[in-house]
Amino acid sequence: xxxxxxxxxxxxxxxxxxxxxxxxxxxxxxxxxxxxxxxxxxxxxxxxxxxxxxxxxxxxxxxxxxxxxxxxxxxxxxxxxxxxxxxxxxxxxxxxxxxxxxxxxxxxxxxxxxxxxxxxxxxxxxxxxxxxxxxxxxxxxxxxxxxxxxxxxxxxxxxxxxxxxxxxxx
Amino acid sequence: xxxxxxxxxxxxxxxxxxxxxxxxxxxxxxxxxxxxxxxxxxxxxxxxxxxxxxxxxxxxxxxxxxxxxxxxxxxxxxxxxxxxxxxxx
Numbered sequence: 001x002x003x004x005x006x007x008x009x010x011x012x013x014x015x016x017x018x019x020x021x022x023x024x025x026x027x028x029x030x031x032x033x034x035x036x037x038x039x040x041x042x043x044x045x046x047x048x049x050x051x052x053x054x055x056x057x058x059x060x061x062x063x064x065x066x067x068x069x070x071x072x073x074x075x076x077x078x079x080x081x082x083x084x085x086x087x088x089x090x091x092x093x094x095x096x097x098x099x100x101x102x103x104x105x106x107x108x109x110x111x112x113x114x115x116x117x118x119x120x121x122x123x124x125x126x127x128x129x130x131x132x133x134x135x136x137x138x139x140x141x142x143x144x145x146x147x148x149x150x151x152x153x154x155x156x157x158x159x160x161x162x163x164x165x166x167x168x169x170x
Numbered sequence: 171x172x173x174x175x176x177x178x179x180x181x182x183x184x185x186x187x188x189x190x191x192x193x194x195x196x197x198x199x200x201x202x203x204x205x206x207x208x209x210x211x212x213x214x215x216x217x218x219x220x221x222x223x224x225x226x227x228x229x230x231x232x233x234x235x236x237x238x239x240x241x242x243x244x245x246x247x248x249x250x251x252x253x254x255x256x257x258x259x
Binding site for chain 1: 188
């Protein structure tokens with residue numbers, strides 16, 4: 001194991017000796033972070049979604065050598081940011097998931113979308129989530145949760161603008 | 171399945187519905203009336219039945235090669251390794 005050269009959930013992540021080891025294995029096996037789930041392992045299901053420099057990526061397709069200097073955030077991160085916290089709560093409140101295996105991926109894909117496009121409409125939400133598969137729900141509940149999350153994020157931004165000292169919840 | 175193997179081994183060869191395929195609107199209704207004379211009431215299917223399948227296949231593997239797999243899915247590599255470690259063929 002070499003010295004940490006990438007950021008993982010706000011701390012130093014440890015790179016493996018094998019430059020071809022997947023980020024998914026690095027997270028789950030080397031760091032004990034199990035929010036990113038192994039599904040297809042070929043970048044089709046989105047269950048292993050993490051944020052790499054703020055953008056959603058499939059951790060199964062990111063090899064260790066690409067992590068040099070990168071900032072990785074996983075759904076395990078308790079302080080992943082206000083978007084993640086609000087999206088997570090909204091999805092829970094709307095009973096968005098059944099088994100939940102795909103949930104961490106959907107949370108991060110949505111948080112990244114709303115970070116980039118705060119007023120994303122339903123079409124943009126659908127487009128941003130096409131890389132995340134769910135076999136339980138038929139997606140209607142996830143869409144409902146996503147729209148609730150967007151509205152709550154808007155309300156939180158409004159509250160922050162009105163009262164600059166008020167922090168977005170973490 | 172073809173000859174005991176998956177015809178589509180992964181999601182590159184099997185087209186799954188995504189959120190783009192979800193209907194514009196959907197409404198879920200609960201059926202609250204029981205069939206006449208039904209003494210048990212509504213019962214789930216699906217996952218309740220699935221729970222027994224993996225242990226049953228594990229038991230079949232153990233019966234066949236004498237090795238109890240404890241991690242699913244049971245990959246050919248894992249089973250070959252178990253056979254190499256002295257499990258009866």
